[in-house]
Amino acid sequence: MSLAVGAASGSKNNNNNMGSEDENEIGEKSGAAAHDGDDVEVEGDKSARPVHDASPYATEDEGEDVESKLELGPQRTLKEQLEKDKDDVSLRRWKEQLLGSVDLENVGESLDPEVKILSLSILTSDRPDIVLEIPENGKPKGTWFTLKEGSHYRLRFTFQVNNNIVSGLKYTNTVWKTAVKVDSTKEMIGTFSPQTEPYNHEMPEEVTPSGMFARGSYSARSKFLDDDNKCYLEINYTFDIRKDWAAI
Numbered sequence: 640m641s642l643a644v645g646a647a648s649g650s651k652n653n654n655n656n657m658g659s660e661d662e663n664e665i666g667e668k669s670g671a672a673a674h675d676g677d678d679v680e681v682e683g684d685k686s687a688r689p690v691h692d693a694s695p696y697a698t699e700d701e702g703e704d705v706e707s708k709l710e711l712g713p714q715r716t717l718k719e720q721l722e723k724d725k726d727d728v729s730l731r732r733w734k735e736q737l738l739g740s741v742d743l744e745n746v747g748e749s750l751d752p753e754v755k756i757l758s759l760s761i762l763t764s765d766r767p768d769i770v771l772e773i774p775e776n777g778k779p780k781g782t783w784f785t786l787k788e789g790s791h792y793r794l795r796f797t798f799q800v801n802n803n804i805v806s807g808l809k810y811t812n813t814v815w816k817t818a819v820k821v822d823s824t825k826e827m828i829g830t831f832s833p834q835t836e837p838y839n840h841e842m843p844e845e846v847t848p849s850g851m852f853a854r855g856s857y858s859a860r861s862k863f864l865d866d867d868n869k870c871y872l873e874i875n876y877t878f879d880i881r882k883d884w885a886a887i
Contacts, residue, residue: 752805754871756798756863757837763792766884773874782856783876785885789849794842798863800831807866810842814859821857828863847880854880 761769761784769784786792796810808829814822828840847853861874 753801
């Protein structure tokens with residue numbers, strides 16, 4: 640989790656009506672007209688565009704990726720997907736391999752997939768795995784967990800998929816400290832067919848920041864969404880970074 644916070648600053652030069660005859664002639668030829676104290680934008684020169692009226696703090700949704708939504712084909716049940724192109728042997732075999740041992744009599748008639756995030760685990764060599772159960776309302780009470788500063792760790796999600804295939808399941812996470820956003824993460828988890836056994840997905844290894852300014856309390860918001868931006872879970876929680884792990 641990176642704690643580097645960038646600060647952008649800029650200055651604005653006011654135009655004036657005084658200049659040499661050559662400068663005035665160039666201005667007339669270029670068709671640029673300026674008034675005293677106004678911002679001037681030179682066509683084709685992006686560097687000349689002024690930056691002003693920017694809020695020092697991002698709103699809740701600013702900074703998150705804005706994705707263009709793909710126009711997908713009509714949604715089908717699992718049975719309909721197997722029946723479609725049934726004469727194409729290779730395509731049908733691929734679909735059956737993707738679906739695995741799915742009981743179509745029980746789940747094949749539903750259009751919408753159901754994804755339930757069962758738990759989040761923190762894996763580290765410093766101590767036994769920390770398994771965090773996720774409350775139904777997505778709002779753990781108090782400090783949800785504590786991380787040791789400078790420690791290497793990975794997150795593992797355990798989740799269940801029912802009813803239909805979930806396409807493009809992804810995880811996003813935003814972290815704040817004292818109202819300043821210090822980290823933003825997005826990880827593609829993948830496409831999954833329904834099955835009785837839960838899935839496990841491990842995130843890449845991360846290192847917690849260390850030092851006096853890194854320690855303290857943080858707030859975070861995690862989401863699990865699919866290709867249609869349907870949100871299956873949103874978790875709002877707090878966690879701490881301390882000199883050592885919390886006592887077992």
